[in-house]
Amino acid sequence: NYLIPRRLAWEANEKNIRRLKEEKRKEGEKDExxxxxAVTFSSKLDKISCTITVKTGESEKIFGAVTSSDIREALISKGINVGKKDILLDEPIKKLGVYTVEVRIHPKVTGRVKVWVVKE
Structure with a gap:
């Protein structure tokens, strides 16, 4: 046999089956x-809001846009470290106001952050 001597597979005896079941149980507990x-962090994240100040023209139109990078920096300043790609923003924010932005925490869990975009 090729697999067993190279330790790429185990013989399906009672001992190895028990060991595999125990490993799967531990892995399931760890995932849970x-x-x-992640759910606890999500509920904490729902209570947080961040303010981003932007330069505006006379008609209160934003110069540029607020992107996920800007939101990430605002969250980092609050002590929350998330990846830029974890901030689910359909398109950059181009107007002043209050926005609810989703943040992916876990493949099955997302949280929401309230983002205030105000003029400087």
Whole structure:
């Protein structure tokens, strides 16, 4: 046999089956713990709002736009570290106002952050 001597597979005896079941159980518990942690973080994130000041013209039109990078920097200043790609923004924000932005925390969990875009 090719797989067993190279330790790429195990013989399907009772001992190895028990060990595999135990590993799957531990992995399931670990995944469940991570998911619970993500849900807890999501509820914390829902209570947070951040303010981004932008330069505007006379008609209160924003110069440029507020992007996910800007939102990420505002969150980092609040002590929340998320990836730029985890901020789910359909398109950059181009007007003043209050926006609810989704943040992916876990593949199954997203949180929401309130973003205030105000003039300088």
């Amino acid at each position: 713990k991570i998911l619970r942690s």
